[in-house]
Amino acid sequence: MxxxxxxxxxxxxxxxxxxxxxxxxxxxxxxxxxxxxxxxxxxxxxxxxxxxxxxxxxxxxxxxxxxxxxxxxxxxxxxxxxxxxxxxxxxxxxxxxxxxxxxxxxxxxxxxxxxxxxxxxxxxxxxxxxxxxxxxxxxxxxxxxxxxxxxxxxxxxxxxxxxxENYNKKLNGKPNTKRAFILKGRNLPFEAISVVHGIIDLKKLKEIVKEKNVTITQYFTALLIYSIYEANYKKYKGTKPIKICIPVDLRKYFNSKTISNFFSYITVEKKMDKNDSFENILKFVKEDFTKKLTEEEIIKTMSSNVKLGTNILIKMMPLFIKKFTVKISYFEIRKYTTSTLSNIGKIGIISEYKKYIDNFLFLIAPEVVEKIKCSVCSFENNVVFTFTSILEDQSIQNTFFEYLQKQKIAVRIESNGV
Amino acid sequence: MLYPRIINIEKSNIIIGILIFICILISGVLIAIDFLTDAKVMWSLISSISIVYLWVTVIYSIRRGSSIASSIMIQTLVISIFMILLDKITGYRGWSVEIAIPIILSIANVMMFMMLLISRRNYTKYIIYHVIIFAFNLFMIILFLLNMVNNIMLSVIALIISLVIAIITTIICGNDIKEELIKRFHI
Structure with a gap:
């Protein structure tokens, strides 16, 4: 160490x-x-x-x-x-x-x-x-x-x-500059956050994703888009695309053991068609992942973001001015994403300790624009899909887990009762 | 059960709200009396500013984690502003910048120096506040150069005190000051 x-x-x-x-x-x-x-x-x-x-x-x-x-x-x-x-x-x-x-x-x-x-x-x-x-x-x-x-x-x-250490000065990513569909509905009072964990049978889920020839993250992304579409987009007559931000661990692409942040992201952008089915969405998500989740694309996005932070004008700007300008621009940038889905994957534990552990949970904070955020982690034969939300309406969560149950995937729901 | 039942999330700020309301009400009444009695000096403004000063002091003091050094710096700044306003309201005669502020700055400098003598380890955390107080001293000289201050005797004394303290401080913990400045001004 x-x-x-x-x-x-x-x-x-x-x-x-x-x-x-x-x-x-x-x-x-x-x-x-x-x-x-x-x-x-x-x-x-x-x-x-x-x-x-x-x-x-x-x-x-x-x-x-x-x-x-x-x-x-x-x-x-x-x-x-x-x-x-x-x-x-x-x-x-x-x-x-x-x-x-x-x-x-x-x-x-x-x-x-x-x-x-x-x-x-x-x-x-x-x-x-x-x-x-x-x-x-x-x-x-x-x-x-x-x-x-x-x-x-x-x-x-x-x-x-x-x-x-790893960015490339010459590469430029395609900026995400179009507004996304923002989830609508009444917020929970008292700055409350609702948490719903779906504890999903990993074995059965793996069978299904294998059958459809997709990854678990792709499957969940498609199902999240479908659930947003069915439970919120249609109700509020959305017109803008549903955009899901997927963080990507860059340690997979570079030989890094940094304890500091080292992630980038891809944005899956689905323009909704009338009566889009889950299968259509899944097909689109798979293709979009294939296009965007390449080493070259990931490095491009990372490099663009790094170049912004290393710009001499930005560096020399006093913090109080930076705060003012960044806050204003971030207020707009946040509107370019509908929700975030972060999958940290399998959490491995040394076998002698496993008998003392029931599960792991992963949660990310929702906020005023991305009112629902999703996170995934897995431990042993469980995948835990978590919704954190500031919306009173839970229909996106219900649609999501009901769909999984319809596919005969066992899901146990736990929540914080909000 | 995975989560506790959250009952009272946001602590009620009703008492603070009531106190603020009372203060605004008092200020309003005083300003009204001031206007009705047609006084030569706008004394109601002095009391209103005093109320604002009281709130700044109370809020900053009860904030958990604020250090003695940052309190000294904030008090130096706020009292200095208060003195200038007081001088202005009573028909500006310059006593705020010529007498009051140099005395305030000298006291602040001496207090920071005492903190250094008491605990060098803790002082290293407060260096930046001392640097800011020192910068206030330089600001007084700028005021003099701009002909905004006539009598500079006390300002010069304050500057000498701060310079002496700055030199001793630099000798005692020059490396710490350098390190602190590198941290604070890194780009």
């Missing part, structure tokens, strides 16, 4: 934008939870977090404001562990969290890790949570699990800005 010597570090290229645009209504926070087969002890969790944090020095940071950019400064305060008492993915208030950019909470059998996106992306947040869970289980079951089971499997990382 690389231990950083410097007392501060710059934010990576994509992390720079989150502190500028984030507020109570746009938190830029995602959550990864693990559900154990036993009640969580607060004391053990605190101990585990302290131990793990010493191995993840890079997470011992607070966000500070510079004259031109925000940056991450060393934080020697105690990390806070508390009982879950708010909706997930809420804005992390630095004053109530000792400055940390992540928050660890627990409820019954569940351990939650809420992460502000400037700190890291889903990939390393999962690794961090896994370490917390391993350490927690080692403390609570010392006879059964010994530290040496996993001591060989160290989490390796660097803090480099892999965007800067």
């Amino acid at each position: 690389h231990v950083k010597n410097k007392s501060w570090r710059k934010l990576d290229n994509s992390a720079q934008i989150f502190p500028i645009i984030s507020n109570k209504k746009f938190s830029s926070v995602f959550r990864i939870s693990t559900v154990l087969n036993e009640k969580v002890s607060a004391d053990i969790l605190k101990k585990a977090l302290k131990i793990v944090l010493n191995n993840f020095e890079c997470f011992k940071v607070r966000l500070k404001k510079g004259f031109f950019w925000y940056y991450l400064d060393n934080n020697n305060e105690e990390p806070i562990v508390e009982k879950e008492n708010n909706y997930p993915c809420k804005y992390i208030n630095k004053y109530t969290n000792n400055g940390y950019l992540f928050k660890v909470t627990y409820f019954e059998n569940k351990i939650n890790l809420d992460v502000f996106h400037s700190l890291t992306d889903g990939n390393y947040a999962v690794k961090f949570l896994k370490e917390i869970v391993y350490t927690y289980l080692e403390i609570s079951h010392p006879n059964d699990l010994k530290d040496n089971i996993r001591i060989q499997r160290k989490v390796e990382y660097t803090v480099e800005d892999s965007y800067i």
Whole structure:
């Protein structure tokens, strides 16, 4: 594990934008939870977090404001562990969290890790949570699990800005500049967030996607577009295309072990035709993925975004002016996406620990424009598809899971009751 | 059950709302009395500004996480503005920039220096606030160069105090200052 010597570090290229645009209504926070087969002890969790944090020095940071950019400064305060008492993915208030950019909470059998996106992306947040869970289980079951089971499997990382290391100055991506269909409906009161998890049988799902010759992400993207179309688009007589943003982990394309953000995205854009069927949408999504999910296209998109952040005029702009201009432009840019679907894939756990873990959950924060966001992760024979929403109406969620059930795929629904 | 039942999400700000309403009401009544009594000095403005100053101080002080150094900096700034306004309302005679602000800046500088003497480790976190207070001192000299200040004796004393403190501070923690400035001004 690389231990950083410097007392501060710059934010990576994509992390720079989150502190500028984030507020109570746009938190830029995602959550990864693990559900154990036993009640969580607060004391053990605190101990585990302290131990793990010493191995993840890079997470011992607070966000500070510079004259031109925000940056991450060393934080020697105690990390806070508390009982879950708010909706997930809420804005992390630095004053109530000792400055940390992540928050660890627990409820019954569940351990939650809420992460502000400037700190890291889903990939390393999962690794961090896994370490917390391993350490927690080692403390609570010392006879059964010994530290040496996993001591060989160290989490390796660097803090480099892999965007800067890997972007290509000469490449330009095609900008996404057309407005998308924005979900309509009454918002939930009191800034509430509704959460619906569909715990899906992976084996059956795999059979179906294999039969249709698509990937799980393609299948879910198509089904999400179909559900939006049936449950919201038709009702509110939408005219603009439904656009789904799919984040892509760039570590698959580059040899990077950075703990900082390193992701790009593709945008699937479906112009809806009258009575579009699921099969039509799936065919379109598959073709669109094939076109857009190529190394060349991904690097193009990444390079365009990096070039914006490295532009000398933008770099030299004082932070208060940057905040003003970025907020105004981001207010428009956000309207170019209907929703986001993020799939962090399979979460692997060392076999000796599996018997203590029931499941993993992944959630991303919805906001005023993208009122519903979707996230996927899988553990053992379960895929958990999660809807986080600020809309009162749950018909998109219902349409989605009902369709899966019609395909004879077993789905167990869990929610936060909102 | 995976999630707790959330009952009271947003803490009620009714009390703060009521207090703000009372303050606005008081200011309104004072301004009305001021107009009706046809006073020579707009004393109601002084009381209204005092109420604003009170709110700035209360809000900043109860905010969790705000440091002593940032409070000193904010107080220096807010009291200085308050003094200028007070001077202006009472028929500008320049005492705010010639007497009050240099004294305020000197006190702020001495307080920051005392913080350095008490704890060097903590002081490194506050360097930027000291730099800003030092910049206020330079601003006073600019005012003099623009002929906006006639009597500069106290301003010069304040500047000498801040320069001496700045030199001692630089000797004691020059590297920390350099590091802090690199952090704050990185591009």
